Amino acid sequence: MTAQRMPRRRRVKTRGPVWLFDLDNTLHHASHAVFPAINRGMTQYIMDRLKVDIDEANRLRVGYTVRYGATLLGLVRHHGIDPADFLREVHTFPDLPSMLRAERGLTRMLRALPGRKIVLTNAPTLYAKTVLAELGIARLFERVIAIEDMRRGNHWRAKPDAPMLRHAMRRAHVRMEDAILVEDTHGHLKSYRRLGIRTVWIVGHLPMTKTSSGGISIRKPGSGRPHYVDRTVRSLRALTQSRRLPLHPK
The missing domain is CATH 1.10.150.450 (DNA polymerase; domain 1)
Incomplete structure (x- = not known):
């Protein structure tokens, strides 16, 4: 009597994080010259x-x-x-390469983050792809969702429009609970946290502001973190070296 063959187990596709990176003042220091x-x-x-x-x-x-x-x-x-x-x-700059400033080891740091990576920016496509190419990180992102991609017919949309993001995520086959938005604009983080996306506020490239006494100040990570921000970091290095990555929903 031959042994009964056991049915093959179906492989379960594991879910991983999908990083939605803003471009300016997130992947590079736009406040230096570009902004x-x-x-x-x-x-x-x-x-x-x-x-x-x-x-x-x-x-x-x-x-x-x-x-x-x-x-x-x-x-x-x-x-x-x-x-x-x-x-x-x-968004056209003949001297764009000389205007860009980014963290050292940017490519290595982005590679260290597990999961898929997408750029989500209100900038135009040509500018965004040119910046990524100049930074040497274009190949690390599976797609760029720029402002032209956010349009529905003749109706233009931009972050933090909620219907736009839902539509963009469906097209990219991204579940909201798998997405992590890394962004310098806290208003965008606030709007999208309501959709179930996890959020990282990156503050290291934000311009410094004058205090009432005439001094200079900048929001420090960890001080007064808004409820809609899962993590606040100064840099991508701090994010990749963190032991508390927001990889799982709350």
Whole structure:
């Protein structure tokens, strides 16, 4: 009598974390040179296209970013600005390589993080991919979700829009409970924590601000951590060396 063959066990695909990295002031120090150049470019663009003075242009630039998550969305909605023209004008830098600053050993640190890695940025695709290539880390990310990818038909969206993120995660086959957002903008972290995403607030590249006494201060990791932030770190090095990575949902 032949022995009965045991049925093969089905392999269970293990779930792992999916890291959603912001780009500017997260993967590189945009406040050093890139952000000032982008802000100048946006202000000048608004002045030229809308025929307003510098104070009004700055008011619109900042106001639309706060209200919609990106200046572009306000300009498209209220002024009929051509999105492609705006993105190209304000994110093109012939000297971009010299403007970039990033942590030493960036490639090694990112490789040390287990799981999939995706860039999620309100910046345009060409700029984002150029920055990643210049930093030598483009191959470490399976995809870049830029502002053009967040659009639904003629309706432009940006972080921290919740329906946009749900749609983007479905397309990338990412479960919300598997995602970890690494981001410098605490408002984005707050919005997306409500969706079940774990959050890491990176503060090392944030610009310092003047205190009421005239001194300089910056939010220190671990002091006054908002309830919607799972971890606060100064750098990617601190994140990769941490023994308390937010790899599992609360």
